[in-house]
Amino acid sequence: MNDPKETLGDELHSLAKALTRPYRSITGEGVRESLRIIQKHIPLKIREVPSGTKVFDWTVPKEWNIRDAYVLDPGGNKIIDFKKNYLHVVGYSIPTDSKVSLDELQKHLHSLPAQPDAIPYVTSYYKEYWGFCMTDRERRKLKKGKYTVHIDSTLEKGSLTYGELIIPGRVKDEVLLSAYTCHPLMVNDNISGKVLNTFLAKWLMGEKRRYTYRIVFVPETIGSIAYMSRNLKTMRKRTIAGFCLTCGGDERAYSYLPSRAGDTLADRVALHILKHSHPDFIRYSFLDRGADERQYCSPGADLPVATVMRSKYGTYPEYHTSLDDLKLVTPKGLFGTYSTLKECIDVLEQNYVYKTTRVGEPQLGKRGLYDNLSVKGSFFSFKNGQYMSDFLAYADGTRDLISIAEIIGAPAQALIEIAVMLRAAGVVSRK
Numbered sequence: 001m002n003d004p005k006e007t008l009g010d011e012l013h014s015l016a017k018a019l020t021r022p023y024r025s026i027t028g029e030g031v032r033e034s035l036r037i038i039q040k041h042i043p044l045k046i047r048e049v050p051s052g053t054k055v056f057d058w059t060v061p062k063e064w065n066i067r068d069a070y071v072l073d074p075g076g077n078k079i080i081d082f083k084k085n086y087l088h089v090v091g092y093s094i095p096t097d098s099k100v101s102l103d104e105l106q107k108h109l110h111s112l113p114a115q116p117d118a119i120p121y122v123t124s125y126y127k128e129y130w131g132f133c134m135t136d137r138e139r140r141k142l143k144k145g146k147y148t149v150h151i152d153s154t155l156e157k158g159s160l161t162y163g164e165l166i167i168p169g170r171v172k173d174e175v176l177l178s179a180y181t182c183h184p185l186m187v188n189d190n191i192s193g194k195v196l197n198t199f200l201a202k203w204l205m206g207e208k209r210r211y212t213y214r215i216v217f218v219p220e221t222i223g224s225i226a227y228m229s230r231n232l233k234t235m236r237k238r239t240i241a242g243f244c245l246t247c248g249g250d251e252r253a254y255s256y257l258p259s260r261a262g263d264t265l266a267d268r269v270a271l272h273i274l275k276h277s278h279p280d281f282i283r284y285s286f287l288d289r290g291a292d293e294r295q296y297c298s299p300g301a302d303l304p305v306a307t308v309m310r311s312k313y314g315t316y317p318e319y320h321t322s323l324d325d326l327k328l329v330t331p332k333g334l335f336g337t338y339s340t341l342k343e344c345i346d347v348l349e350q351n352y353v354y355k356t357t358r359v360g361e362p363q364l365g366k367r368g369l370y371d372n373l374s375v376k377g378s379f380f381s382f383k384n385g386q387y388m389s390d391f392l393a394y395a396d397g398t399r400d401l402i403s404i405a406e407i408i409g410a411p412a413q414a415l416i417e418i419a420v421m422l423r424a425a426g427v428v429s430r431k
């Protein structure tokens with residue numbers, strides 16, 4: 001017997017595994033290859049922004065590609081091999097082919113004394129530099145002598161690549177889902193974000209929705225800035241809520257990071273779902289920001305973008321190291337975050353403003369609604385009966401579903417079903 005949950009969790013995890021293969025940075029072939037892997041699931045458009053393009057206050061950098069990188073010890077043994085672990089090379093390292101002393105090599109090595117078995121993730125996007133990363137345990141074994149360093153990379157005019165998919169809804173108002181594409185290898189930060197974005201898009205495409213969905217895969221920071229420089233006018237006009245998708249694959253507690261405004265529809269729905277479905281979640285402040293919400297929520301962009309994740313970037317021991325791998329991220333962890341984000345979207349889709357069509361309490365009994373409520377053990381338990389009565393008491397045409405759910409202490413998902421019944425009976429209208 002295949003449990004559908006397990007099957008889907010495994011599918012999410014196997015896409016995560018497939019995405020560990022391409023080497024990614026903020027530009028380069030690995031990003032394109034990753035987007036092509038995602039295209040096997042959803043009809044993503046791949047777009048290019050040429051190097052040198054001005055995007056707001058930034059300039060799209062040269063494109064960086066790497067084929068190989070290694071270090072040979074004085075005996076000619078390969079002690080660092082990029083092909084064994086992509087994190088061994090500092091991202092955006094300029095090409096080099098030389099013999100250096102141990103002292104010189106040390107200036108270009110990065111390790112974590114406090115985590116002696118982890119290879120750190122280091123980049124140098126905007127300063128020309130070359131370097132290697134290794135475990136501190138291996139670094140401590142290095143002996144004096146001449147080392148051969150070889151980095152076969154290119155840094156030249158090319159472009160920055162991003163992926164985009166617009167899923168049209170019944171209205172033009174949009175929900176933004178954004179994941180970043182620039183990290184190599186590491187799974188919670190951020191392969192999990194790409195996997196969640198892919199599978200949420202796949203699910204959203206399954207039926208016609210109320211909202212239009214803007215699904216984007218961009219390199220962090222420069223990519224979201226480049227993307228907004230092309231699309232901000234439309235995004236500002238249409239975006240009703242958005243989510244950054246990152247760090248969604250481990251099994252630890254959920255985390256919530258608000259938008260700058262803190263009280264947007266994205267914040268309200270995220271907080272509501274987490275409070276009801278995962279009450280042990282960790283609540284961060286916008287002061288703890290660190291991913292593309294920095295751009296989306298910046299003054300002038302002002303987009304309503306919040307983040308629902310598991311272990312937040314920067315807070316978990318495996319973060320930005322080789323330990324952030326396919327063991328830390330599990331099918332169960334990925335599936336949980338996927339389901340939680342789906343719940344947020346389901347509630348957004350049904351978040352109308354409701355109004356009773358009767359003065360005084362409507363007579364539920366004559367419409368068969370009250371009887372339904374009092375059947376013990378049925379879906380409409382006593383609790384749901386109370387929810388129905390409370391929902392009607394607050395459906396005054398000024399409050400949306402989430403507001404009413406918050407006031408009456410009910411999960412919004414329960415109110416969705418109640419609202420459907422009451423609308424069918426003609427006792428509430430919605431707008």
Ligand code: ZN
Pocket residue numbers: 183189313320
């Ligand atoms: Zn990161």
